[in-house]
Amino acid sequence: xxxxxxxxxxxxxxxxxxxxxxxxxxxxxxxxxxxxxxxxxxxxxxxxxxxxxxxxxxxxxxxxxxxxxxxxxxxxxxxxxxxxxxxxxxxxxxxxxxxxxxxxxxxxxxxxxxxxxxxx
Amino acid sequence: xxxxxxxxxxxxxxxxxxxxxxxxxxxxxxxxxxxxxxxxxxxxxxxxxxxxxxxxxxxxxxxxxxxxxxxxxxxxxxxxxxxxxxxxxxxxxxxxxxxxxxxxxxxxxxxxx
Numbered sequence: 001x002x003x004x005x006x007x008x009x010x011x012x013x014x015x016x017x018x019x020x021x022x023x024x025x026x027x028x029x030x031x032x033x034x035x036x037x038x039x040x041x042x043x044x045x046x047x048x049x050x051x052x053x054x055x056x057x058x059x060x061x062x063x064x065x066x067x068x069x070x071x072x073x074x075x076x077x078x079x080x081x082x083x084x085x086x087x088x089x090x091x092x093x094x095x096x097x098x099x100x101x102x103x104x105x106x107x108x109x110x111x112x113x114x115x116x117x118x119x120x
Numbered sequence: 121x122x123x124x125x126x127x128x129x130x131x132x133x134x135x136x137x138x139x140x141x142x143x144x145x146x147x148x149x150x151x152x153x154x155x156x157x158x159x160x161x162x163x164x165x166x167x168x169x170x171x172x173x174x175x176x177x178x179x180x181x182x183x184x185x186x187x188x189x190x191x192x193x194x195x196x197x198x199x200x201x202x203x204x205x206x207x208x209x210x211x212x213x214x215x216x217x218x219x220x221x222x223x224x225x226x227x228x229x230x231x232x233x
């Protein structure tokens with residue numbers, strides 16, 4: 001059973017950089033796309049971006065100028081960096097695996113999420 | 121970006137009755153080379169991450185009860201819960217993974233009448 005676990009600071013000041021790591025267990029990062037999603041309290045879901053195990057990335061244009069996603073296959077981890085955060089970046093951040101294309105391609109395994117609050 | 125809309129925003133259904141949620145995409149999510157719609161449905165309960173119910177618009181994820189079904193093609197889709205159970209109270213989201221940026225509908229809250 002694949003499991004994902006987010007880790008990183010839960011409280012940031014405006015203008016700081018959000019850094020989160022997702023540790024994948026129960027399966028390899030190879031051959032899959034790995035996503036970061038977020039959900040502000042009481043609101044809907046937003047896709048931040050994804051990374052293939054080879055390192056190829058896609059980002060949401062709304063965040064592209066501030067986001068970097070990276071992968072470390074040797075540690076079975078992938079990471080998110082979001083620069084110059086504001087209160088609008090307060091949200092629960094999820095790391096998510098997408099099925100392989102042959103299996104349907106939809107995001108299937110989700111971490112429990114980590115709440116990040118941006119406040120002065 | 122592909123904009124996803126859902127209707128209704130919320131609905132209340134009696135136990136054992138049918139619940140129907142509609143989803144529309146601003147452009148087709150049908151990928152003709154694979155003859156598949158890149159549309160998924162998720163269930164989210166309070167304090168939990170979303171759970172994948174349906175992918176390819178109508179394929180039930182392993183372990184999902186067969187009272188959940190998905191239908192539709194192109195730009196219009198439906199999630200049906202054939203006989204609502206107490207544990208189905210949740211927010212349901214449709215999601216397109218046809219093109220980036222991946223996008224979600226705003227959600228439909230399902231309650232017991």
